[in-house]
Amino acid sequence: MRLPEKNTLEKRQLIYSVILILFFLFILSGFIRLQVTHKNIYVQKSISNSIRKVEIYPVRGLIRDINGAILVDNRPSFAAAVIPKAVSDSTIQELARLFNITAKSIKKKIRKDYGFRPVIIARDISQEQLAFLEENRLSFPGIITIVESKRFYPEGIRSPHMFGRVGEVTPKEQLFNPNLKTGDLTGRSGLEKGYNTELKGTKGVTYSRVDAYGKVIGMYDINRNVPPVHGSDLYLCLDYKMQQFAESLFAGKRGALVAIDTRSGGILALVSKPDYNPADLSGKIDPEIWNQLLNDKGHPLFSRAIQSTYPPGSTYKLVAAIAALQEDIITPQWTAFCPGWFKLGRKTIHCWNAAGHGRVNLKQAIKGSCNVFFYQLGLKIGLDIWEKYSRMFGFGSRTGIDIPNENKGLVPSTAYFNKKFGVNGWTKGNLANLAIGQGELLTTPLQIAQFAMILANKGVYHKPHLVDHIYQYGTKKNTYFPIPTKYVNGVSDGIYYFVREGMHEVVNGGTGWRAKVPGIDMAGKTGSAQNPHGETHAWFMGFAPYDMPEVAISVVVENGGGGGAVAAPIARQFLEMYFYGKIIPQPVIRKDTTQTEIQQPLQIPNFEILQPIPVSAWGDSLNP
């Protein structure tokens, strides 16, 4: 082409210039929008961009006994965390190899938290792993180690069911409580769960200036930082030496012991055996140990004292006795003849004492634990009154102890039997069985101990509780929780008098003589509960001292045999330790009352012994 006319080129220059200016004006409008119109939004954004809020975990509160001795403590443990924005794929692979997990699981964890907040991928890492990470820090960008704390149990501390476990919050819990962050710890069972709010403390916050790689450059504004608050310490009502001693009494046995201070409702000992070492389930759980605990035939994860339900056996005869007296069904002078057997319809059932107790009144029947007397009494009382009194004494409902997963047991009612067997499907035989604490009735050791407390205090009782008070680090003050005191309405003092007299005789020459602590006047009742698992469950419940009660106790030994022979001595040793701080040497055994009671449940149509809780329901709150 040839050079065009000058004004032709000037026209093109003008057109092109205008187009260029329009483009630049368009872009300039973008700057005006950001820097003038929406400036404040972006200023805010840039501040939150460079200021990172770091939460500082508080120290979880300690658990101490009444003397302040530390039962549950904390120890540092190290966790490996990744900063999702700064970590590379190859580093994740390397990390997965180090911790023997899949890279996929790491990626899954960090997918939700895209950014600079560290996400913990392995807790309680070993010293070797920690050393490896620290040494190779430069080759693993985006990986940091975090000091955490895990539960530590000093030498000789067990009682895992009482203390419970701590675990990471689940995504489901986060749904219900958005304040929970991935990796936060929370109580899973026992006191750790019951008092999680008090124990967990309050997280602190620091604001630090960080760069885009997540590196902390410095503090932002010290005045805005909030220090974490140490979780409150729990002070238990019990002296751990007593608890330890009580646990030692169950060596080789399965069972539970509950001792309550009758004056306050404070738990003096809460034993469930077999158990496990709580340290095994603190921090990282070895899957082998976990499986072993899960599959153990003795069900060590199960808290028997509050979760297991047993037929209470003869200890429950006291309920029938009180009901009969209070409802004027019998007088204390009313007698029944026990020839050693009893005829109900066409069936003949036997008393545990085949020779028979002869003619016995109420007090004698309690002392000798005469089945025939109470069969007859049960039939006279009737199911509805029996159920009413059972419920009055707290059976069939939770005691409200301050640890979770308590079982409320079962008190059958007319409606229950009608539903289970049909309106005409059950007989008086069921009722007779209930009167001696057998059949469908199920109670926890804690309920029996509470019952003993009610009898000791003649109707007054306090909510059983483990924690005496808490110490708050924030206010530096002790806080006591109100303990509701309740009263069993509608049972007169005179009736307690008769029943307590009966219990007094049980220990003094009756079936429970082995529970007798020398020098301490006391009362109790034995029981030997039939069950489908073999030997009878050995029961003992009682209180001491007789006139000014301090301790109410219940002991059960699963498949232990007779209550008088197996459970009563355990109670005695506990009480001796409680009152004297030592075991009193036993006098020579008297021969004539060594025989143990065995109950014969009625063989009646449709008779069913309730199965104990299915194994699958055990420990369902203990998923790793």
Place this chain on the structure above:
Amino acid sequence: MKKNIVSRIDFVIIILTSLLITAGLIAVYSAVHAPGLAQNLYFTKQVTFAVTGFLLMLTIAFIPFKLIERSSYFIYGTALILLLLVPLIGVKGFGAERWLAIGSFKLQPSELAKLASVLAAARYLSKPEIDVNRWKHILITLAIILLPFVLIAKQPDLGTSLVFLALLIPVLFWAGIRWFIIFIFVSPILTAVFAFNFWAFLVWMIIISTILLLSKQKLPILIFIFLMHIAVGLTTPVLWGQLRPYQQQRILTFANPEADPKGAGYQIIQSKTAIGSGGIWGKGFLRGSQTQLKFLPAQHTDFIFSVIGEEFGFFGISVVIGLFILLFLYLLYLAANLRSVFASISLVGITTILAFHVIINIGMTVGLAPVTGLPLPFISYGGSFLLSVFTMIGFALNFSMNRYKN
């Protein structure tokens, strides 16, 4: 016309480029600033390149004008050979082969190709017998510019290859092409976009028909063009449907990066935050939290303008954009006042290359243009590109000094 050699130098260009390179050095200093570091290697390197570039520019200004014109095909050929060598012996960087390593020096042939294509197209169009409105000549011009485009797009370097597309229309326009031909080039792209909405498509087709009827062309040509639009409109949605979802996603992200807040969108969000928080007067030199805490990705290269936006605010960016506009308008004024057709077209091409870089790069930082990886002339860190920019300005200086030669 016998003035001394210094007075022939175009000081408008020298002053504007000096101001721009100064602004660039300030921005790079801030972008790579690290507290506690006495000397910053990046900044030192950039200063070295700026000085070298400035000297290079002056050197080029004094090359005999005719030598440039005569060697333009040779330069073009060299550029093409280098581009062909890249896939064979190139160095990989950022997932694409773009570099040729010559000793310790890394050469980016695509930078040379931009200038070479402009010179070659200008040389071709400046021949007296060439008529820019004849199809044959148009197609040859297209071929000169699109050949490097294809080679660079294959590397793949989409951003740089787009520069060549952007060159087409301004160069042809300056050479005097008729509006109707530009319309034929541009309208199918709009047709493809409007094809996704029936009503938009219908309105657009009515507009096209009107333009066609008013164009006074022969009827068969009009019918052919109309049918071509219909065909484009019908096949585009079908072709789109054939794409795999991730390919569609990639194209959509290219058009709207904020739809992908973790990838490309992350850069845009951070950049907008930096610019927006700068406000009218900025946070002050070395005071930008986004910049100094390294939240801006590629803040010393592609996103250098965000640094200026954050630390010097709307005032700062207005000054820099103002300098750019002055430079480009002056270059266009110069192009209209050159005696040589070759120089005139070349200068328009150079202006277009630089303006395209500036508009796309700055537009990207505020989210008005896609993220393409085009650096900002004079401002962005990077030796190869800076030298390339100074070379182009060197040619502009040369043309200015020889404005009365033809």
